[in-house]
Amino acid sequence: MKPDYQETLIAAVDTSTIKIGETSTGIIVAIRGATTWKQNGSYKYTRLGPFIFHITEENKNQLYNTLEHAYFSTTYGSSHQAAPNVMQMPTRLASLLERWLQTMLAKTINHGVLLFDGSLTSGTIDTPVQLLKEILSYARRNKSTVLAFSKATTLRANGILITEQLPNHDPPYLIETTGLHSKLPLILLGDVYVARLNKANFAFRLDIDKETPIEQRMAAIQKLLGNDIYTQSYPETLRLSHILCTFTANEVIAMKHFITRKHGIQIIHRPDMHKLLFGPFSKGEIYS
Amino acid sequence: MKLYKKEGNILQIISFPAENAEKGDYLLVEDQDAGKALIAQIIDVQFAAVPGVLEELLRTFPDGGEPLQGEDIDPMEIAPHITYIQDASLLICKIRATLENEMLSPSSSWLPSRSQSTIKKLSIPMLMKLAKNDGKLPIMLGGTKDSALLTIDASAIDGTLNIITGKKGCGKSHLSKLLMVNLVGYKATVVIFDLNGEYSSLGLANDGKRNIYYDKIHTLVPSQNFKVALEQLPLNTVMGILVNALHLPGTSAREFRRLWKMLKEKGKLNMQELGEAIRDLNCNQHVRDALASRFHSFANSGFFTDCPGEATLLDDSILKSKDIGGAIVINLKNTSNIDRQIVVEYVLGKLVDSLSNWKLKAVFLFAEEAHLYLRETYWDDIVTRMRHYGIFTTFITNQPDTIQETIYRQADNIFLFNFTNEHDLDVVSRAARVDAETVRSIARDLPPHHCLTLGKVVSDFPIVARVRALDIKTLGETRLFFNTN
Numbered sequence: 001m002k003p004d005y006q007e008t009l010i011a012a013v014d015t016s017t018i019k020i021g022e023t024s025t026g027i028i029v030a031i032r033g034a035t036t037w038k039q040n041g042s043y044k045y046t047r048l049g050p051f052i053f054h055i056t057e058e059n060k061n062q063l064y065n066t067l068e069h070a071y072f073s074t075t076y077g078s079s080h081q082a083a084p085n086v087m088q089m090p091t092r093l094a095s096l097l098e099r100w101l102q103t104m105l106a107k108t109i110n111h112g113v114l115l116f117d118g119s120l121t122s123g124t125i126d127t128p129v130q131l132l133k134e135i136l137s138y139a140r141r142n143k144s145t146v147l148a149f150s151k152a153t154t155l156r157a158n159g160i161l162i163t164e165q166l167p168n169h170d171p172p173y174l175i176e177t178t179g180l181h182s183k184l185p186l187i188l189l190g191d192v193y194v195a196r197l198n199k200a201n202f203a204f205r206l207d208i209d210k211e212t213p214i215e216q217r218m219a220a221i222q223k224l225l226g227n228d229i230y231t232q233s234y235p236e237t238l239r240l241s242h243i244l245c246t247f248t249a250n251e252v253i254a255m256k257h258f259i260t261r262k263h264g265i266q267i268i269h270r271p272d273m274h275k276l277l278f279g280p281f282s283k284g285e286i287y288s
Numbered sequence: 289m290k291l292y293k294k295e296g297n298i299l300q301i302i303s304f305p306a307e308n309a310e311k312g313d314y315l316l317v318e319d320q321d322a323g324k325a326l327i328a329q330i331i332d333v334q335f336a337a338v339p340g341v342l343e344e345l346l347r348t349f350p351d352g353g354e355p356l357q358g359e360d361i362d363p364m365e366i367a368p369h370i371t372y373i374q375d376a377s378l379l380i381c382k383i384r385a386t387l388e389n390e391m392l393s394p395s396s397s398w399l400p401s402r403s404q405s406t407i408k409k410l411s412i413p414m415l416m417k418l419a420k421n422d423g424k425l426p427i428m429l430g431g432t433k434d435s436a437l438l439t440i441d442a443s444a445i446d447g448t449l450n451i452i453t454g455k456k457g458c459g460k461s462h463l464s465k466l467l468m469v470n471l472v473g474y475k476a477t478v479v480i481f482d483l484n485g486e487y488s489s490l491g492l493a494n495d496g497k498r499n500i501y502y503d504k505i506h507t508l509v510p511s512q513n514f515k516v517a518l519e520q521l522p523l524n525t526v527m528g529i530l531v532n533a534l535h536l537p538g539t540s541a542r543e544f545r546r547l548w549k550m551l552k553e554k555g556k557l558n559m560q561e562l563g564e565a566i567r568d569l570n571c572n573q574h575v576r577d578a579l580a581s582r583f584h585s586f587a588n589s590g591f592f593t594d595c596p597g598e599a600t601l602l603d604d605s606i607l608k609s610k611d612i613g614g615a616i617v618i619n620l621k622n623t624s625n626i627d628r629q630i631v632v633e634y635v636l637g638k639l640v641d642s643l644s645n646w647k648l649k650a651v652f653l654f655a656e657e658a659h660l661y662l663r664e665t666y667w668d669d670i671v672t673r674m675r676h677y678g679i680f681t682t683f684i685t686n687q688p689d690t691i692q693e694t695i696y697r698q699a700d701n702i703f704l705f706n707f708t709n710e711h712d713l714d715v716v717s718r719a720a721r722v723d724a725e726t727v728r729s730i731a732r733d734l735p736p737h738h739c740l741t742l743g744k745v746v747s748d749f750p751i752v753a754r755v756r757a758l759d760i761k762t763l764g765e766t767r768l769f770f771n772t773n
Binding site: 036042043044045046047048049050051052240243244246248249250251252253254255257258261 | 338339340341343344347354356357358359360361362363364366369370372373374
């Protein structure tokens with residue numbers, strides 16, 4: 001593949017969530033989303049949040065449904081599913097924000113390349129089929145192409161991860177996969193490729209909307225190569241989205257400060273049972 | 289503010305931006321349960337090691353290198369809290385004292401509670417009150433950062449050795465003038481070795497009119513209105529000049545002493561007779577040549593006269609100052625190096641003489657750039673022997689390494705202005721009454737006209753103050769070629 005330097009808007013979305021602490025009735029989480037785009041040679045961003053939620057067993061369903069309705073003016077059936085565990089709620093709320101940001105990009109950007117984090121697999125509790133279909137259809141309507149990069153994949157061919165079977169060919173290149181079948185209720189709304197964008201020894205799973213014509217898919221990849229930086233075979237715009245929405249330690253301290261000062265909520269410091277029981281042998285600790 | 293660490297006599301305190309703590313400020317770390325409090329001074333302000341700050345700074349730069357531009361939509365207004373945490377500072381504080389039952393002690397051996405201690409700023413007036421630094425002879429030195437006045441007591445300068453130092457143009461002379469006029473105001477006798485002729489105007493206000501000190505300022509210009517007749521000179525003083533200022537060898541000195549006594553007995557002690565006696569002296573040629581060359585130095589200085597009417601008696605000025613106070617300004621501006629040493633030897637000898645005869649109770653001596661006229665052996669003499677006579681010296685210099693280390697070790701008070709040079713700071717930090725960290729950290733950042741006061745005058749609590757303005761006509765400003773006025 002060859003880079004196409006025709007100026008094209010490259011935009012990316014990512015969201016992040018973090019547990020701030022526990023209260024006597026639930027957990028406090030923060031969610032933040034970021035959209036990044038490269039235009040006229042420079043990167044710009046819009047960052048939303050942090051949004052802080054106090055999630056309890058009592059309010060979790062109401063909270064999710066209210067937000068889903070507020071974002072999409074409809075519910076995609078997730079409310080009928082089994083109520084998630086409180087601990088799963090942060091991821092679900094972050095997914096909700098991510099889908100909304102993706103919708104906004106798909107609706108507003110024309111002739112662009114939209115970079116999503118993850119795959120185009122739908123039918124999960126976080127990604128209803130109808131919602132993802134709508135997002136892809138908005139993008140197609142605006143002549144934009146959705147490219148979804150997964151940082152990690154479990155897909156294997158002949159027992160080996162698809163991202164580890166790289167041909168002896170100079171990058172950049174795409175490897176098309178065939179014969180992939182998802183198990184219901186999961187539905188793949190994209191065709192799966194392995195993308196190696198430069199000589200760095202990394203390749204990523206890349207999903208491209210099934211309904212996008214082959215020529216448009218290839219043109220989108222070449223425009224991405226010509227307009228974005230991809231030092232580790234990963235688009236810089238998407239990397240920035242991820243970096244901008246991630247919470248740093250000082251932000252967590254600041255949010256704890258905000259919660260205590262503004263709302264007078266006391267965060268409970270529960271003892272870390274791993275550390276308490278296993279001491280230096282608890283997971284996550286490395287001692288030389 | 290929160291107590292974070294204590295190592296030796298250093299406290300580390302976490303402070304937030306709104307608390308506005310700066311170098312030089314005093315803090316009271318109070319542990320109510322222990323019934324004690326630590327008094328600590330901030331000697332450095334650093335960023336607190338807040339986790340994640342590096343990531344926060346790095347993420348604003350993409351791979352391209354240009355800073356990221358964007359918009360943050362923050363409906364819950366968390367950003368100010370993030371800034372608040374990121375800008376938290378770590379105050380490095382030196383423990384100065386422990387306060388217990390309203391009594392101060394220099395101890396720092398106890399540990400206040402980290403969780404229960406309260407930390408608040410301690411104002412300078414309150415600190416001085418706690419230190420019982422409230423004498424009856426106040427000298428208002430200037431204002432501190434928090435608009436409080438720093439007042440020292442004149443009695444804390446009495447009997448002490450003081451140093452005023454800092455780099456050029458930062459206000460050393462201004463402070464010495466302030467101290468002088470206040471001492472004169474308290475009827476003290478002050479003698480100034482004025483190297484640049486800038487103290488003659490102490491009696492004039494900025495507008496050139498006479499001020500309240502006018503009649504108490506006696507300016508003596510060597511060889512102009514300040515001359516001495518040989519017959520007024522005690523032999524010891526003359527020998528001091530010959531040996532110390534003019535380096536007369538021992539054998540020649542003995543011959544001179546004999547000659548002097550002979551002329552005195554004959555009642556012919558004047559320059560003309562002395563010259564002739566040396567010329568006619570029947571002795572070794574080298575001795576005669578040595579005496580002749582010293583005599584020519586005497587004659588060329590213009591400081592000695594045979595006309596008693598021309599001679600200005602230093603005694604007169606001392607006498608005038610004795611009861612009502614006064615400043616005797618010895619203007620050495622246009623005096624050559626040798627003549628300067630002759631004059632200084634004479635003045636010091638005369639002062640010791642007056643003090644030992646109780647003609648004077650004590651004298652405050654201000655010596656500017658003393659290395660230019662004070663022989664080496666005099667340094668120790670001034671801080672030991674002469675102090676016992678009642679000469680209390682204040683050295684003023686912009687070259688701290690010209691003052692001997694022993695002087696720093698014995699200095700009771702140091703008024704330190706800005707220095708950026710490490711070597712200069714090292715020299716000053718040898719002073720016994722202060723720790724090197726305080727000097728290095730605080731003096732480096734002092735703005736012009738701000739002085740770090742150390743020692744007895746501030747009860748050993750180093751205090752930074754902006755030296756107040758004086759309504760005194762300024763002389764001694766550097767003459768400029770490109771001056772447009």
